Amino acid sequence: MLPGKGVLAQAITAVAVVVAVTGGVALAAPPAEAPRATPAEATGVPDAARARAHFEQGVALLGASDWAAALGEFLLSRRFYPTPKATNNAAVCLRELGRFDEALEMVESLLAEFPALSPEMRIAAESEAERLRDLVGAVAIEGAEPGATLLVDGRRRGELPLRAPLRLDAGSHRIRVVKEGLEPFEATVEVEPRRTARLDLRPRAIASARGGSEPGIERRGGAPAQERDPRAPERSARSRFTIELAGAALVTPTFGGAIAGACGEGCSRSPGLGGYAAVRGGVRLAPWLGVGLALGYLAAHQTVSGRATAIQPVGLAPRPGTADDMLKLRGVLAGAWAGVTIGERPSLHLRLGAGALAGSIGDRRTGTFSSRAESSYRVGPVGDAPSATFACLAPEVRVGVRAGGHVELTAGIEGLLLVGLSRPRWRATRLVDAAEDGAATFAGDDLAGRVLLGFAPGVGASYAF
Template sequence: MRRCLRSLALFLAASLTTFAARAHAAGEGVEDEARARFEQGVELLQKGAWSDALAAFSTSARLYPTPQAINNAAICLRKLGRYDEALDQVEALLRDFPDLPAEKRQAAEREAAELAKLVGAISVEGAEPGAQIAIDGRDRGFFPAPRPFRVLTGSHLVRVLQEGFLPFEARVEVVAGETMRITVSKQRRVPEAPPAPGPALPAAPPARRFGIELAGAMLIAPSFGGQIMESCTERCDATPALGGYGVLRGSYAIGASLDIGVSAGFLAGHQTLTERRTPLRPPPSTPVGPVDDTLTLSGGLLGIWVGTRLGKQPFLDLRLGAGAMVGRMSDVRSWTANDAESNAAAPFGATSFGGFLYLDPEVRVGVRVGQHLSLAVGVEAMMLLAVAPPAWPEDRTFSDPRYGLFAFRPETLAGPALFVVLPSLSARYTF
């Protein structure tokens, strides 16, 4: 280690002596500047600051070329891994200083042979005269070039740029000691620029993506259905099911006319059946007259929906919702005994829970009121599909002084499919 440091010190001292002898013949100003840069480069070289030392030696060689400045620049370039540029410097040293001592010339020739094993070259052909050539983002001159471009081995990106033509790019793998040729395909001219745009239109207001909507509706259904409705024959009379429906919806706009969202609501309705014949178990000794039923269905709904809006003022909304409903259904029954002396029996009731899936197509017509609010009227045609239909419980028994202990036969209180019409009013706020 000490021997290497001693050799480097002797080499730098000899370099300074030789530089001073050659620079003596130059002008005083150039001599001082070149010597100062060279000495600065020597100090940086001793510290291993290769990039800064390279800048100092390059400036010194440009002001007053000496073998020492060029050789030291080549040393820095090799330390930095820029072998192609280092080879250029060594070749310049051999070419521009034919009177080098034999020992130094042989050393430079050996260095050139070693560096040549680490570099290759790229030759560009077929480009437009005057085209600019860049390799890996570094400007390498214009076409035609006096000689191939020396580069390190490996992959390189070559770009050929010419005003009025589209850029040409090619990637090439360079092998040590070989020249890779790139033929530029016929460069296409840049298409003519489109005409200048007219005056800019006012910017459109920002799209309102989110919305919240509150709707209320009247519930109308022909019947709740089920086995209880099937037993409503002869003198039995059934009213339509009537009730109400409320829902809260959240929405998100996709594009100009498509909305998606979620909904949560509550539905309730009731229906009455009069003079319906149904047997008791066990049959009582006192005859039982027709039964009057009061049916009530209520439940919560949770679902998703998708819709589209047509027109602006007024607008038409088309929607399709789907989801699930969990609800309860109650049946309150009373009757009058067949004998004239008996009064009506006290009401007997039972409640059953049920589960439904639903589909809910909807049509609405509305108007916008200001920038955020819109009002609409519409109609929904909801189809409830029973997953677990509510039914009169089989184990429900009652006690009465006249009839003793008895039970009604089990029967479903709602059918497998319920069709409900919901005329609605709604208000929607977007933000």
């Protein structure tokens, strides 16, 4: 919101929006009939009525804090017939949308296009321009191919060469220069308030590795410099190495198998819950394409209660009963990934990982079973944790925002599809204490299904070198 814009708005007579000194925006009481252009304004200006209609619609949208839609109406009003009111309100909307560079240009337009502004209005506008300059810098692009299109953070900002340095909000910006038939140039630029960053696209001379000079080649510092085509992206932008740390909650509907998957009448089970952490390293092959390797660890557990089963005492008939099982999956994930990135500020990352999980599935079991004397006895807790190996496929969607020139913070969800390469089973030869029935064993049941499905919503942070 424009600091000081309360004074500016009050100074514009009959303006439909009053901006409070405290920073709030409120609609003034509407006049009995819509504001009309003065006779001087209306004379020979067929578009004055259309400008007024768009202005009034913008005021209504401004009152609803619909800044983007209001901005569109005020800009249309200015296109048909520019007035101080529409110009001021457009600047208010741009400031609320965080587009400080454009807000500054709009305030400067207010000062330049309306020399008859009252002294109070002009002082307020000049003061606001100074405040906005503390939030805005510029970038000067030199040596670009004439007619090339300039894009900043994915938005088209004109054709090169520019008449003057391009104003931008302070911070990190992705600069892209494209022209049909030429390879695009791309780089990240840090813009500081009230300062101008310079981006030189002119070709750099190179030194011959053989020590001789050729046209367009020169030696710098006694060592060969790297040849660079000014129409190609900077090498750091095309193949930037990244490292990422990510953490997520892990949810799986069921472990499946003969334990969780056979929970029928009288049995209850919880969903599988746990956590997942990973570190990923990658290289960007293009501004939109990356590949890399990943290493992670996951752990999850699922509780099954009241499962009908039986225990087998040695030399005796099976004893029916119920068991409670705490299933635990643990393992190390390793694999590779490939992904695409769409957009900038924020960016959408789509990634697919593939690899393997090596670990174990454990079962901590207690139970109650009938004895020979028609009484019952408890068994356990007893446990087993056979090794388990799975192939893994992991699609992922993430949204990222930059927290500086090299750091990006992300949030998203990853799917885990685990396909068993081994069959983790309870060891049927494992002896357990069955009270008066002596030693006994449990059946060699599968502790997990052949396919496990999980979901991992989480956050992460990456650093680009």
